[in-house]
Amino acid sequence: MKVLIVDDSSFMRSIIKGYLKEFPNLKIAEAADGEEAVKVFAEFQPDITFLDIIMPKQNGIEALKAILHLKRNAKVVMVTSVGQSSVIEEALKMGAGKYIMKPFKYDDIVGVINEFSQK
Amino acid sequence: MNQEFLSVFIEESREELDKIEQLIISLESTPNNPSSIAELMRLFHTLKGNARMMEITDFSDASHIMEDCLKAINDGTLNLSPAVTDFILKGKDTMKNALSKLSEMKATGIDTAALTKGFEELKTTPGIPAGEVKVELETPQINAQNVRVPTESLDKVLRCVGQLNTKLSTFKSLQESFDEKLFNRNVRETEQLLKELQEEVLDERMFPLETIFSRYPRMVREIALEQGKKINLVIKSTDVKLDKSVLDIINDPMVHILRNAVDHGIEIPDERKKKGKGVEGTVEISTEKLRDSVIVNIRDDGKGIDTEAILKKAIEMGYVAPGNVLSNEKILQLVGKSGLSTKSTASKLSGRGVGMDIVFNNLKRIGGNMSIKSEKDKGTLISLRLPLTLAIVNSIMVSVNEQAYAVPLLRVLKIMELSKGSIRHEEGKCRVQFEGKVIAYFSLGELLGITHEPSKILIYEYGNELVALGVDEILSREFVLVNRPDPRLASIPGIGGTTIMEDGSIRVFLDIESLLKERD
Numbered sequence: 001m002k003v004l005i006v007d008d009s010s011f012m013r014s015i016i017k018g019y020l021k022e023f024p025n026l027k028i029a030e031a032a033d034g035e036e037a038v039k040v041f042a043e044f045q046p047d048i049t050f051l052d053i054i055m056p057k058q059n060g061i062e063a064l065k066a067i068l069h070l071k072r073n074a075k076v077v078m079v080t081s082v083g084q085s086s087v088i089e090e091a092l093k094m095g096a097g098k099y100i101m102k103p104f105k106y107d108d109i110v111g112v113i114n115e116f117s118q119k
Numbered sequence: 120m121n122q123e124f125l126s127v128f129i130e131e132s133r134e135e136l137d138k139i140e141q142l143i144i145s146l147e148s149t150p151n152n153p154s155s156i157a158e159l160m161r162l163f164h165t166l167k168g169n170a171r172m173m174e175i176t177d178f179s180d181a182s183h184i185m186e187d188c189l190k191a192i193n194d195g196t197l198n199l200s201p202a203v204t205d206f207i208l209k210g211k212d213t214m215k216n217a218l219s220k221l222s223e224m225k226a227t228g229i230d231t232a233a234l235t236k237g238f239e240e241l242k243t244t245p246g247i248p249a250g251e252v253k254v255e256l257e258t259p260q261i262n263a264q265n266v267r268v269p270t271e272s273l274d275k276v277l278r279c280v281g282q283l284n285t286k287l288s289t290f291k292s293l294q295e296s297f298d299e300k301l302f303n304r305n306v307r308e309t310e311q312l313l314k315e316l317q318e319e320v321l322d323e324r325m326f327p328l329e330t331i332f333s334r335y336p337r338m339v340r341e342i343a344l345e346q347g348k349k350i351n352l353v354i355k356s357t358d359v360k361l362d363k364s365v366l367d368i369i370n371d372p373m374v375h376i377l378r379n380a381v382d383h384g385i386e387i388p389d390e391r392k393k394k395g396k397g398v399e400g401t402v403e404i405s406t407e408k409l410r411d412s413v414i415v416n417i418r419d420d421g422k423g424i425d426t427e428a429i430l431k432k433a434i435e436m437g438y439v440a441p442g443n444v445l446s447n448e449k450i451l452q453l454v455g456k457s458g459l460s461t462k463s464t465a466s467k468l469s470g471r472g473v474g475m476d477i478v479f480n481n482l483k484r485i486g487g488n489m490s491i492k493s494e495k496d497k498g499t500l501i502s503l504r505l506p507l508t509l510a511i512v513n514s515i516m517v518s519v520n521e522q523a524y525a526v527p528l529l530r531v532l533k534i535m536e537l538s539k540g541s542i543r544h545e546e547g548k549c550r551v552q553f554e555g556k557v558i559a560y561f562s563l564g565e566l567l568g569i570t571h572e573p574s575k576i577l578i579y580e581y582g583n584e585l586v587a588l589g590v591d592e593i594l595s596r597e598f599v600l601v602n603r604p605d606p607r608l609a610s611i612p613g614i615g616g617t618t619i620m621e622d623g624s625i626r627v628f629l630d631i632e633s634l635l636k637e638r639d
Contacts, residue, residue: 009165011131015124015172054164081168103171 001117002027004046006037006063007079008055012102016050019109026113034058038066041074048116049076050109051096053087061091068095077112079104128173129218135162136215137333143207144336150199160189166214177229178217184234185210188241197242201344206237208337268323279316283309317598325360328406328415331370332357335377339402342381349398350385355405359413365505369415369487372478376417376501377402379475384421384499394496396420412487418500424493426450451491488632512601514618514628516594519564520571525599525618525628526579526588533578537589551587553578562589566634567613581635588631601628612637 003026005013013030020026029044031037035057041049049067053060060078067074078091078099088099097116100108139162146155163186170179188207191197213234217227286309293302332354343350361369385391385400392398400421407414426447433439433453454475482489487506493499514525515534533553542560543550549560558578564571566588573589580586601616608614615630 008161009131009169011124011127011169012172014127018124054161056158056161081164102168103174 001025001048001113002029002044002046003113004029004031004037004041004044004049006031006034006050006055006060007052008032009052012052012079016109019106020113022110023113034060034063034066037063038070041067042070045071047075048112049074050079050112051076052079053084053091054081061087061094064091064094064096075116124173125221128169129222132166132169132178132218133215135166136211136218138162139211140208140337141333143204143211144340146199147201147204147340153193156189156193160186160193163189175221175227177227177231178214178221180231181210181214181217181229181234184231184238185214188238191242203241206241209237210234272319272323275319276316279312279319283312283316286312314598321362324362324364326363326366328357328359328361328366328413329354331366331373332404335374335404338374339377339381342378346382346387348381348385348387348400350381351399351401353401353403355403357406359406359408361413361505368481369503369505372481372503373415373417375475375478376503377404380417380419380421380499380501384419384423386422390422413505415503415505416500417503418498420498423495423497423499424451424454424491425495426493429453447493451493454491512599512628513596514599515577515596516626517563517575517577517590518592518594519567519573519590520569521591522569523594523626524563525597525601525626526577526631527615527628528596530580530631531577532580532585534593535576535578537573537576551576553585553587556585558585558587560587560589561635561638563629564589566638579631581632586635599626599628 001023003020005016005028007013007016010032013032017028017030020028029040029046031040033055037049037051038058051060051064051067055063058066064076064078067076072095074095076096078088078096079102080088080099081102091099098112100112139159142155142159142162146152146159149155163182167179167182167186170176170182185207188197188203188210192199192203197203213229217229220227286305289301289305293305335354336352339350339352342348380402385402386394386396388398391400400419402417402419405416405418407416430439430445430450430453433450434441434443438453439445479489482503482505488504490502490504491499492502512525513528515528515531516523516525518524535553537551541551543557550557551560552558560576562571562573563577564573571591573591575590575593577588577590578585579588599618601618612633613630614627615633616628618626618628620626
């Protein structure tokens with residue numbers, strides 16, 4: 001399974017990667033902003049994408065739009081902070097699979113992988 | 120939260136706080152910049168989120184307060200006054216100090232109640248003048264312990280190591296059945312691989328000079344506010360990178376010189392007005408890249424160095440005999456002498472000028488140099504020449520009267536035979552012909568005080584000129600690790616360092632520039 005992690009914070013990306021060590025056969029790619037996320041998505045073709053919302057160059061909502069344009073049923077998990085409920089609503093309407101809230105826990109990340117790999 | 124992530128959190132947070140400082144200071148001079156405000160909000164938002172992941176509540180609360188402050192600026196409910204800038208900078212400093220404490224596994228010491236109160240006060244009384252908010256400035260530091268290395272670089276290193284292992288296997292097989300051709304080829308290829316490996320590793324030791332420059336706007340701003348001066352600090356952008364050990368050493372001298380420029384150099388607005396200058400003084404930092412060194416220029420348009428006062432002090436201290444007439448240039452060369460301060464009261468910022476001799480010695484220690492130009496009421500230019508690296512230098516080994524010396528190869532353009540009639544004597548100087556031009560000739564022995572019979576010439580680049588240096592023999596060409604000389608030897612012209620050869624013998628690495636300068 002291939003996972004794309006998109007967040008402008010390398011610290012946050014390293015946390016998610018750390019949690020994903022639970023799944024040794026995962027292939028992981030990263031992107032630090034929305035623009036890069038779309039490029040990497042096109043090349044890497046991940047099964048699941050963790051997508052942060054507030055990022056430089058292109059934010060998560062714009063990146064989500066572009067990603068869904070590339071692949072209509074792409075599995076995208078929005079990673080959001082408190083106070084972004086309207087943004088989350090918009091993302092889910094657009095086609096994001098689900099969202100998790102920061103600060104997330106180990107079970108949140110592992111849960112996503114388990115859930116999507118069963119579908 | 121897993122302690123494993125703490126160092127990553129601290130490292131990234133430090134970088135973000137540095138970006139915040141640069142942005143807020145530049146925003147002060149161009150306040151209506153929505154993208155800078157948005158970027159500042161994003162940075163504090165990220166810091167907040169990351170701190171929450173690490174369960175460092177007071178750090179995330181502090182970030183939240185700062186984020187709110189930026190939001191208020193963004194929506195126009197708070198004006199970006201000097202007091203507001205000071206508040207944000209103070210918040211940033213508090214958070215940076217907290218990171219240092221976290222790295223020592225101590226409590227952050229953040230007083231979020233005080234920050235909240237400060238923010239409330241800003242909102243209700245926006246007229247708090249700047250300068251009342253005192254900030255403890257940290258001396259900009261390079262993180263000398265760790266380096267971030269891109270994975271591509273590590274891959275390259277691993278590839279080289281892999282190939283070197285293959286070469287080793289070949290050498291081992293040659294032990295059993297020797298083949299000269301294969302042996303020689305293997306030696307050449309091994310040399311090449313080692314060179315690539317070395318270049319790759321050395322490259323990762325190089326840091327942009329802007330790493331230390333980035334702290335200066337804040338420092339200059341604080342001093343200017345404190346002294347009631349108006350100062351425009353211009354830092355010309357540069358892509359120059361220096362070995363991190365060089366950066367470590369020049370950081371303090373740079374800060375000292377910059378503080379001198381602001382404290383002693385730039386006049387207060389009234390004084391500048393009387394002299395017909397603009398009320399705002401300018402301090403400019405720029406760089407020039409040469410082949411194997413870099414020049415950093417610090418120029419100000421202030422009152423210049425008081426050369427009369429320096430000469431008087433120098434005579435008092437016995438550096439110069441009374442009645443001696445010295446040119447401005449010669450007087451300025453005295454600035455590096457210990458104890459020569461003419462400011463009667465030391466300001467807490469730059470001390471008594473005792474710093475300049477330490478600046479000078481620090482530079483000599485790393486094979487660098489300093490020159491000063493100054494004109495009364497026009498300003499001062501201090502130029503620091505810095506080597507690009509302290510480490511490995513491509514050198515040519517030459518002999519002078521059976522003694523071997525290392526000469527930096529980068530400045531050597533050509534090596535030629537020296538025939539008897541090729542040296543001309545004109546007006547007491549020796550000259551030779553080179554590519555249609557007549558250039559100065561010195562025997563290296565003459566510069567070192569040794570008698571010898573040169574038979575080869577090195578055509579050497581000395582500043583903008585070419586100079587011919589006579590040597591006995593060319594021995595070899597090698598990369599050598601140059602050890603900087605003991606400070607007590609560093610002031611002797613010609614000693615650029617020492618290098619230890621394969622047989623354990625020690626060879627002097629020559630500083631040709633200082634030898635030629637002595638002749639001048």
